[in-house]
Amino acid sequence: MNFKTPQIHALAPLNWVDYELLDSGDGAKLERFGKYILVRPDKGILWRRTLAADIWKKADAEFVPTESGEGRWVRKREIPERWLVRYGRLAFWARLTPFRHTGIFPEQAAHWDWMIEKISLAKQPVSVLNLFAYTGIASLAAASAGASVTHVDASKPTIAWARENAAIAGLAERPIRWILDDAIKFARREGRRGKRYDGIIIDPPVFGRGPRGEVWRFSKSFPALLDACKNILSERPLFVVTTAYEVAESSLLLANLLADWLGSRGGNISAGELILLPKNGNRPLATSVYARWSREEAS
16 A cells, blocks of 8 residues: 655644643743643744733743753742643643743643544554653553553653652553653664554654663654664554654654655554644644654544
């Protein structure tokens, strides 16, 4: 079966209750996580803000960049160390991290919904590998739909956070393996062991380090990881999901790499941007590029 030209989409999650993009502009975004309003910088936001300045000033906390290129949170009101956020049947903890993140990437909910549907409709047991799994919400989405999950991340504190999320979501007893390891090394070892997965999630950074100092650089390491993953995909796989943040490459780069890998298997690839739709209906915000392959018709 020949591979079709990838379908290009802009995907936006539609079912959030505990998250809203309220506005964006002038290098920042105004967001609600649960009951707390946050201002976070985003250098790609070059347009003007829509909401009045006094609305932005009412935020509970703002991440302020420093001259060193890092930054810090300025709390204007008391915010707990962590607070609960929900999406559908999933529940997880949000925190103000030193890197401006909250442990939640809201735009990824479009992938969560898609994977839950694929796993729920599959007429087979499903084993999922989640690489660069971070705080584990994609792992929880897959587990909630009935998959067994192998969750791999290079940060011990982040895996601890992910396990806390599993507990609060009522999924701690589901078949989830928690693995502290470098993604490429782990995938290569799984290939040698003969381990196979029906779904693979890959959400890498531009740059990072593994638990033993392994260096990850997207342009060099991402193709090497896909090469390692070729040996661990099952005979009748269900899906592969890839996402990339803060890279110069387009979604077609991801789609073309998936086509090199999976073209002989048929199926479908869709690619494009993950976006957030603001509450006021103005200026959708693109956050990342993605490509995903599925055995069935892409949704």
